[in-house]
Amino acid sequence: IGGAAVWAATLRPDGPAVALKLEAGAGEALPPVALAVLQRMGAFPEGLPSALEAFASPPLRNWEGAAVGGTRVSTDQLPAL
Numbered sequence: 586i587g588g589a590a591v592w593a594a595t596l597r598p599d600g601p602a603v604a605l606k607l608e609a610g611a612g613e614a615l616p617p618v619a620l621a622v623l624q625r626m627g628a629f630p631e632g633l634p635s636a637l638e639a640f641a642s643p644p645l646r647n648w649e650g651a652a653v654g655g656t657r658v659s660t661d662q663l664p665a666l
Contacts, residue, residue: 621658
């Protein structure tokens with residue numbers, strides 16, 4: 586098991602902590618998943634900062650670089666964090 590798609594975070598000082606390991610890929614889905622989990626944890630009470638919005642749903646590109654899809658994260662199955 587590689588470490589390309591491993592991520593951990595905590596909300597300080599006494600907040601919850603989370604660790605993620607994605608099974609597939611080289612970690613390209615990690616930023617949107619991490620941001621979704623942080624949002625679910627309440628890390629962004631005023632909404633996702635604009636500097637991070639591009640990481641929340643990046644396009645999927647083909648070998649020519651053309652956008653052919655996208656990444657969406659659903660947190661419906663996550664317990665309340």
